[in-house]
Amino acid sequence: MKEKMIKAFRNANGGLFSSVEKADVGGSYQELEKQGVALMGWADPFMPDFSLPEHVKKATIQAIEAAAAPHYTAPIGNQVLKNKIAEKLKKQNGLTVDPQRNILITPGSDSGLYFAMLPFIEAGDEVLIPAPSYPNNFLNVEIMGGRTVPVPLKESNQFQIEIDEFEKRVSEHTKMVVLTHPNNPTTTVFNRSSLEALADFVIRHDLILVCDQAFEDFCYENEMITPASLPGMFERTITVFSFSKGMGLSGYRVAYLVCSDVIMDTMFANAVSVLGATNTVSQLAILAALEDPSFMKEFETAFDYRRKKAYEIINSIPHVSMLMPESGFLCWVNVSELGKSSDIVSYLVKEAKVSVNDGINYGIGGEGHLRIVLGVYRDNQRVVDALLRIKEALEKYQQQ
Template sequence: MIESFINERVKGIKPSGIRRFFDIAAQMEDVISLGVGEPDFTTPWHVREEAIYALEKGRTTYTSNSGLFELRQEISRYLEERYQIKYRPQDQILVTVGASEAIDLAIRAVIQPGDEVLIPEPSYVSYSPCVILAGGVPVPIPTSEKTEFRITGEDLASCITERTRVVVLPYPNNPTGAIMERHNLEDIAQVLREHNILIVSDEIYSELTYGTKHVSIASIEGMYERTLVINGFSKSFAMTGWRLGYVAGHPALIAALTKIHQFTIMCAPTVSQYAAVEALRNGLESVTKMHEEYDLRRRFLVHGFRKMGLECFEPKGAFYVFPSIKGLGMSSEEFCDRLLREERVAVVPGNAFGDSGEGYIRCSYAYSLKNLEAALERIGRFVKKVRKEKNLE
């Protein structure tokens, strides 16, 4: 009866497949987790102190809908210095409640019922629900280890129809750790030039690439006008709980997004905005430090999985490794379920991020080395046991 109040679009969103892992893991003691998608570092102290100062000064009112002008100026400077993309702080940048809000706004502002949105998979879980809520149709672009989980121009072209309106570009990628390098972006840009398709580029992990610098698709010729660049403070500055992100793009698009934002959100949290100004002005050194630490752990974890005989491609971005468990004769979910029950290690089944993630597990290295070491030991023991059980040795 009550259920009849819930609208069809909401009903159309499948509940997250790994909800039950949450529940099992939450009840267990002594779980070693590699399951979390947020930094283990705390926000740099100077940033936290700036927030305390803002509170002391009584900066507790709304800011402008678009966000503090000071912050937009810093974002503008940062995007230009870091990624060579220029946005005016006046009308091309909107400060949002995390990159999550920016994704929702971007989709809602442009999607008409029935419009198709291309989403490379495996990828972060929020794109599809946002599309469904907006009345659009999510269309996955499956990727595989063969292309190191990047999309190619060919992949893209084969998924485009007349109804295609948006392509989401989730790189560096959660859960695979894949990145798109300049030549990969050139490749898909060539296809996009022939179509009228908007790019929603989720670059929240842009500071976390290894061995090569992040390239924004907005910096590729002809792509600037049609790209909404989404980024934020959560991953790079270890500021997940502050809920602060932003979106930059063409003034007409930003105005459209701002319209939704001003009526639904008003403005991003004020104290967080002051903290973010400090983060962008003086926090890049901490970003580098954290990046270096992630890089060490990344090599350690990849090596660990390979040593136990699991195939593991070398991720060049974010803070995840995505080893394959295909040789073990069980599904990702079964693997994760058993690993949790038998060895008390929490990792996330790859298929939680789309069907093409089946056969993989997502392991985060946003953990101390000590924690990674202990987890590897337990996973290694489990893999050995499974091989023995199934006569795979």
């Protein structure tokens, strides 16, 4: 049966016939949790602890009790929510949009990201992806029959964009650039000169930019620039946003796309057929979160503390290093001097009772690295304890 499938699916392993060390596949994570392993490979803030803000909880209960609860929202999204999002886009992203023409609410941004690429990519098209990058960026293009062309981001340049590397790889088949900004896994907030050079490149070569800003909320000392706000870019950019990371509301499955009227017209035409409508109750809960997002301050304080602690603890391990995370609640650790990252990931589960992500999942530049999710647990001390266990284990690993 599998030979009848397209390659991108055929080669994927769902964990039914063997165990898969991937956070969102199979049952291995639940198994690890039962064994008391800290799950620092799942980018879901404060998982597995309770973290729902009280006013969002109340809005959820109220929404469930309303007559509208079991029904579709006007399929392309709650209009009041879109108005509120437009206000946020103006204030936070420098984008002035018509809420009813330029915003599409989607059931999470993973499907939104896929849908953003779908109208453009067909067999033979090439997509430039600065890497290491979010794994779905590669998978989505391959499912559509396109070819991914990774563009290396280098630690020696703080993982910023080097436009020469793009120029070397552009061809007559290049259709799109997919940028995860801030980047997952490296946490890089692309700076103004990187983004202006990229915008110039995209316009000169007449390309589309898909920009995933799922991690835009906590950028600490860096300026977060939305590429669609740069001159000439709105018309050729689809920006993907999410409420999963900054607000920690991943289970509600609400996200949104922003783009020009011309692109949005086809999106509106196909959204319900391809993606389905977004949960009605969830949209009302997200509206309450947007009306009072003050709870995010506490999240930011916790993540800021954790990244500084991680920087101190990880860099005190001989032959292991990391840059200071620039955004969010991840860290990207270089263990290349110790050996293969997959061996180290397995070792850490056994020795430190901590599960982290193997860098090889993030494309070129990923081997020899670990992605560690610092957003796990509500309690900062449990995170610090897990980091100290990682330190102890990696020191022991080197003595063996």
